[in-house]
Amino acid sequence: MSTRVDPETASGLEPPPPAGAGERNYFKRDLFASIVIIALIAFAMEAWSWVAPVYIMPSVVLTGAEILTILGEDYIHIVTTILRLLFAVAFSLVAGSLIGVVMGIVRPAEPFIKALVVIFTGVPALSWMLFAIFWFRGTEERVFFILAVILIPFYALNVYDGIKALSTDLIEVVETFRPSRWQVFRLLILPHIVPYILMTTKSIIGYAARMTAFAELVSVNTGMGARMGLAQDELNMQGVIGWTILLVIVNLGVQAIVAWAEKRLLKWRPEVSVR
Secondary structure (H helix, E strand, O other): OOOOOOHHHOOOOOOOOOOOOHHHHHHHHHHHHHHHHHHHHHHHHHHHHHHOOOOOOOOOOHHHHHHHHHHHHOOOHHHHHHHHHHHHHHHHHHHHHHHHHHHHHHHHHHHHHHHHHHHEEEHHHHHHHHHHHHHOOOOHHHHHHHHHHHHHHHHHHHHHHHHHHHHHHHHHHHHHOOHHHHHHHHHHHHHHHHHHHHHHHHHHHHHHHHHHHHHHHHOOOOOOHHHHHHHHHHHHHHHHHHHHHHHHHHHHHHHHHHHHHHHHHHOOOOOOOOO
């Protein structure tokens, strides 16, 4: 009776892990670490509340009750902030990517547009907020302007760098078929810059969420940032912490959506693992 011998086992090599096993292990590890850190933070807050007045550090129970109150009574401010964030990021993605494409393919305009974008990146966010208060009467226009002028340069510069990173050999191969400029953009440039656009969104979405709250705090009276300012004025520390926790949850939720979109849009790209 013959026995089949696995060549990998016979040579002393371990069989390769099933596809997706490494990703699931990383997810479980990160989830466990997150739960541990959240538990330690909650314990530290509770311990601090035992020796500090409530306006310095409220207990976990008071903070949890405040979060439930916010979800029941002020949820419209959460929705307002999310809509502002998503609309501003979507507009900045389109506008910034177009500016980056123009910088990358229109050589005469490249130095002038690039200089303007770089100058805009040097303007402090607080200055843009003050400009918006002076220039715009409507609250929505203020927040939209602040986020747009801050986020657009990120997309423009990253898309520009992506176009400059195109392989010259690949460009020469495509040009042998004498394509039109539209065909070059659609078949070569656009697929190449999509990962850069997604990477930029993934990188700046947390920053954009924080800037949204900051803009609301300074320039408007609605949204999560404005409600945090109101809680601070009332010395309502559990309100400040509650809104902060909800803002973190919103931030993580939007980042998860972006990560899911990246995985779906780039599923054609093979994953590279370093051994």
